[in-house]
Amino acid sequence: MEFFSLLSENKTYLNCVHCGKCLPVCPSYNIGFNEFLSPRGRVRIVLTDYTDSIPLRAGKVRESMSACLLCGRCEKVCPNDVNIVELVINEKIKLEEFSNKSFSSGKLALNILKNKREILLKTALKIANIPLVKKLSGRNSPMPEGKSFIGSRDLIFNADTSLEKQPSQFQALKNGKAMRKSAVEDSKNIFKVGYFSGCVFNGIYPQISVDTVTSLTKNGVEVFVPKMQGCCGLPFISSGDLKSFKELAVNNALAFKGKKLDYIVTSCASCSYSINKLYPKYFNENDENYTEILDFSKKLISIWSFFNELKKHGFEIKKGKLNNETEAVFHIPCHLSNMPDFKPASAYEKLIGEPGLIADKIEGLKLKPLKYNYCCGNGGMFNVRHYDLSKKITKRKFEEIKEAAPQEILTSCSGCIFSLKDQSGILKHSQSIPVNHLIGIYARSLRS
Amino acid sequence: MDKKLIGEFEELLGKSRVLSETEELLCYSYDATSKDFMPEVVVFPLNAEEISKIVKLCLKYNNTPIVGRGSGSGFSGGSLPLKGGVVVSFTKMNHITELDEENMFVTVEPGIINADLKTYLAEKGYFYPPDPASYEFSTVGGNVAECSGGPSAVKYGVTKDYVAALEVITGEGEIIHTGSKTVKNVSGYNLAHLFTGSEGTLGLFSKITLKILSKPEEKSLILVSYDDIDKGFNAAISLLKLRNRPSMLEFMDKFSIESVKSIFKSDIIKITGKFLFIIEADGSKEEVDKSIGEYKNILERFSPVFLFASEKSEDKKVIMDARKAISPSLRKYGDLKINNDIAVPINKIPDMLAFLEETSKKYGIPVINFGHFGDGNIHVNIMLDKSNAEMVEKGGKAKYDVLKKTIELGGSLSGEHGIGLEKKEFMKLKYDDYYMNLLKNIKKVFDPQNIINPGKIF
Numbered sequence: 001m002e003f004f005s006l007l008s009e010n011k012t013y014l015n016c017v018h019c020g021k022c023l024p025v026c027p028s029y030n031i032g033f034n035e036f037l038s039p040r041g042r043v044r045i046v047l048t049d050y051t052d053s054i055p056l057r058a059g060k061v062r063e064s065m066s067a068c069l070l071c072g073r074c075e076k077v078c079p080n081d082v083n084i085v086e087l088v089i090n091e092k093i094k095l096e097e098f099s100n101k102s103f104s105s106g107k108l109a110l111n112i113l114k115n116k117r118e119i120l121l122k123t124a125l126k127i128a129n130i131p132l133v134k135k136l137s138g139r140n141s142p143m144p145e146g147k148s149f150i151g152s153r154d155l156i157f158n159a160d161t162s163l164e165k166q167p168s169q170f171q172a173l174k175n176g177k178a179m180r181k182s183a184v185e186d187s188k189n190i191f192k193v194g195y196f197s198g199c200v201f202n203g204i205y206p207q208i209s210v211d212t213v214t215s216l217t218k219n220g221v222e223v224f225v226p227k228m229q230g231c232c233g234l235p236f237i238s239s240g241d242l243k244s245f246k247e248l249a250v251n252n253a254l255a256f257k258g259k260k261l262d263y264i265v266t267s268c269a270s271c272s273y274s275i276n277k278l279y280p281k282y283f284n285e286n287d288e289n290y291t292e293i294l295d296f297s298k299k300l301i302s303i304w305s306f307f308n309e310l311k312k313h314g315f316e317i318k319k320g321k322l323n324n325e326t327e328a329v330f331h332i333p334c335h336l337s338n339m340p341d342f343k344p345a346s347a348y349e350k351l352i353g354e355p356g357l358i359a360d361k362i363e364g365l366k367l368k369p370l371k372y373n374y375c376c377g378n379g380g381m382f383n384v385r386h387y388d389l390s391k392k393i394t395k396r397k398f399e400e401i402k403e404a405a406p407q408e409i410l411t412s413c414s415g416c417i418f419s420l421k422d423q424s425g426i427l428k429h430s431q432s433i434p435v436n437h438l439i440g441i442y443a444r445s446l447r448s
Numbered sequence: 449m450d451k452k453l454i455g456e457f458e459e460l461l462g463k464s465r466v467l468s469e470t471e472e473l474l475c476y477s478y479d480a481t482s483k484d485f486m487p488e489v490v491v492f493p494l495n496a497e498e499i500s501k502i503v504k505l506c507l508k509y510n511n512t513p514i515v516g517r518g519s520g521s522g523f524s525g526g527s528l529p530l531k532g533g534v535v536v537s538f539t540k541m542n543h544i545t546e547l548d549e550e551n552m553f554v555t556v557e558p559g560i561i562n563a564d565l566k567t568y569l570a571e572k573g574y575f576y577p578p579d580p581a582s583y584e585f586s587t588v589g590g591n592v593a594e595c596s597g598g599p600s601a602v603k604y605g606v607t608k609d610y611v612a613a614l615e616v617i618t619g620e621g622e623i624i625h626t627g628s629k630t631v632k633n634v635s636g637y638n639l640a641h642l643f644t645g646s647e648g649t650l651g652l653f654s655k656i657t658l659k660i661l662s663k664p665e666e667k668s669l670i671l672v673s674y675d676d677i678d679k680g681f682n683a684a685i686s687l688l689k690l691r692n693r694p695s696m697l698e699f700m701d702k703f704s705i706e707s708v709k710s711i712f713k714s715d716i717i718k719i720t721g722k723f724l725f726i727i728e729a730d731g732s733k734e735e736v737d738k739s740i741g742e743y744k745n746i747l748e749r750f751s752p753v754f755l756f757a758s759e760k761s762e763d764k765k766v767i768m769d770a771r772k773a774i775s776p777s778l779r780k781y782g783d784l785k786i787n788n789d790i791a792v793p794i795n796k797i798p799d800m801l802a803f804l805e806e807t808s809k810k811y812g813i814p815v816i817n818f819g820h821f822g823d824g825n826i827h828v829n830i831m832l833d834k835s836n837a838e839m840v841e842k843g844g845k846a847k848y849d850v851l852k853k854t855i856e857l858g859g860s861l862s863g864e865h866g867i868g869l870e871k872k873e874f875m876k877l878k879y880d881d882y883y884m885n886l887l888k889n890i891k892k893v894f895d896p897q898n899i900i901n902p903g904k905i906f
Contacts, residue, residue, distance in 0.1 A: 015779075017480060017482070018478045018479060018480050018520070019480045019521055019582070019585075020479075020480065020519045020520055020521035020582070020585045020586070021521075021582075021584065021585050023519055023585055024561055024563075024564075024584065024585050032464075032540070033492075033537070033539030033540050033542070033559070034467070034472075034492075034539075035475040035476060035520070035537075036467065036471065036472040036475045038475065040475070040520075041474075041475030044474055044475055044477075044478065045471060045474060045475070048474060054470060054474065055470075056470065056471050056474075057470075057471065060469060060470075060471035060472070061471060063471075064471065064475075079772075079775060079776050080776065080779070081776075
């Protein structure tokens with residue numbers, strides 16, 4: 001079976017010396033300080049399972065693994081390079097292979113995502129937001145904010161095109177062929193990039209896609225958005241469903257294939273984690289579309305890395321100005337990583353890494369530090385499977401947010417936005433703090 | 449174990465604070481040594497009263513053994529449930545209960561992470577110096593049990609120098625209070641200091657009162673290396689004689705330097721030489737500038753191979769990264785590490801290092817050394833190939849030779865990790881039967897039924 005080959009490849013659990021360095025950084029360990037829900041505990045369970053030294057029950061193993069948010073904070077501090085996230089994912093895949101395909105709300109959500117049944121997804125989320133349903137289920141679900149970004153056609157956005165000021169042009173842009181021709185002729189277009197929206201910034205928060213594209217085009221970049229793209233697959237692999245993860249990966253890789261793009265940009269940190277880090281790990285030369293997957297994975301970069309590239313090529317990133325001075329915090333998503341050669345230069349870059357480059361360009365934005373930069377509690381499907389645990393982590397996050405007392409919370413990951421927007425039980429309704437993508441506030445500053 | 453005992457724990461603490469399933473217990477069966485023992489139940493108390501009841505229940509049920517555990521990051525097996533029984537996890541008892549700013553003491557629960565205490569105090573302008581390498585994840589309770597120390601010991605001493613008072617639950621389940629918030633305290637035996645470094649064998653802590661200092665404003669580093677061990681030794685000794693002695697004086701021998709070289713890449717420093725020091729000065733801005741100037745003058749006199757000083761935080765990070773890179777870099781020498789933390793009188797360091805080189809040659813196995821020069825604490829790493837039985841046997845012999853030599857030089861078997869399970873067979877190198885019996889009798893007074901962390905030290 002597939003997972004046996006996976007497990008035999010990664011034996012880094014043998015490197016674990018049980019030092020305990022991973023404990024304090026783990027969001028799930030910090031909920032109740034129970035080592036059964038910690039990276040070190042999980043590595044020991046995987047080791048024991050693999051060596052068969054003590055018989056373990058699948059139900060208990062699943063309990064420990066499913067409470068892992070795949071945030072990777074443990075791997076960052078591990079002095080012995082144990083691939084903890086990969087070990088947990090492999091264990092989940094193994095458990096999924098053995099499990100009954102029983103019905104659950106999580107599985108329903110996954111099914112909808114996979115088949116791009118957006119109408120169904122939106123209807124389900126709208127139902128989940130009906131007060132009585134909310135009360136009965138005891139959980140808050142995100143509310144779709146507008147019409148999906150990607151429709152039935154590929155989209156091309158020419159440089160220097162304002163999406164919102166010229167709505168008629170926005171419609172016209174949907175005529176892909178015509179615009180592509182003009183874009184090539186336009187010498188101002190130095191970079192041509194693909195935009196990978198991810199499912200959330202397409203279906204639930206489409207404005208973030210509009211803002212991302214606006215920020216790119218206003219900086220003289222042409223943007224191509226293929227309609228065929230879908231979910232990055234992270235929710236699936238985080239649930240142990242390797243098959244669907246790989247199908248989605250292939251679908252995305254083929255959607256961007258042969259389009260002669262300089263880069264493929266995403267503004268969701270979890271999507272970049274999935275595509276940059278996980279795609280290459282779970283495909284090998286025996287897979288049919290291995291080359292396409294590798295090409296896609298190599299070409300995809302985060303919006304922040306892309307602006308860093310623009311800067312390195314000598315382009316001045318456009319400055320914007322906010323109408324009102326705004327004090328904000330930037331929540332650094334666990335899955336956000338900088339380009340390997342990124343060296344922070346400005347104060348904001350030191351504070352938040354690559355996104356600081358864009359924060360520097362927004363006049364009127366004042367970023368305040370977050371003391372610890374704790375995890376938000378989302379973790380892909382974690383907050384669907386363990387809503388209560390997830391909210392405990394979010395609550396801890398809000399302790400540091402409250403201390404910083406911002407007017408707005410900024411971030412750059414779809415999952416983080418989900419969790420940070422869900423402030424009920426944490427802040428009084430009247431004190432709620434708006435949550436936005438940093439690219440959203442940048443686009444706002446460019447417009448005003 | 450009697451299932452009724454687990455039931456009683458559940459009644460006392462609630463089900464969520466009692467773990468008894470195999471998969472859960474597995475996660476409490478190890479620490480940072482390579483040994484493991486399964487507990488039979490794990491409990492999470494919140495205060496002294498609960499701990500007292502837990503101990504009394506253990507006495508009632510067949511004198512069930514009890515082992516305290518913080519982060520389980522120890523290097524000597526102190527938190528391992530050698531004889532099964534109950535693991536008392538202190539991780540939920542992680543609060544700061546009082547900051548006494550007038551008297552300059554802080555009182556904490558044992559489960560607080562050392563770094564969290566440091567951060568809390570730093571924000572208020574205070575400083576708790578003990579800094580074991582594990583300070584970012586080890587608990588203060590564990591630090592007190594093992595009397596942990598770190599690089600700052602050269603100027604600031606170790607955990608025992610800060611423990612002022614303790615609330616402890618004895619092996620009879622009685623809650624006692626020992627010590628006080630006074631520097632001077634001669635009223636009966638100093639039990640607070642007896643508990644400190646007792647490796648969790650005399651009782652379970654529930655509150656710890658620590659002396660705190662004002663935080664130094666500034667820190668600055670020097671990296672210096674010598675080609676000759678005697679020159680390096682004399683240079684370092686001269687620094688220790690200063691009134692403003694360094695707040696850190698770490699060294700690496702030529703083997704650690706070699707080891708780090710392979711993975712340490714930096715544009716600003718090229719690590720070289722045979723005896724390298726990382727030196728830190730702390731204090732006010734003026735004091736630090738003065739100290740660094742003075743240190744440099746002294747170090748130059750002994751003809752270093754290179755000397756690099758910097759106040760820039762980026763450079764400091766690079767230097768400290770070099771120090772931190774030693775441990776991971778050792779892996780290429782073998783997958784099994786016998787880690788010793790011997791301490792010798794400072795003037796015996798050159799003799800010890802020479803002996804370690806001889807030992808390495810004698811057995812044909814890598815022995816890599818670094819540590820805290822200012823207190824003679826040397827981390828001796830004997831690197832072995834786990835699959836090579838002959839080599840592992842040689843490693844055991846080398847360890848014996850090293851510890852024997854340590855005692856001959858007037859040193860200690862363990863500077864900061866403790867004896868635990870790892871070194872108890874070597875205690876006879878240092879102590880005779882009469883002395884060992886004194887230790888055992890002390891334990892009996894606090895723990896007549898031998899239920900608190902049995903099987904450790906002796």
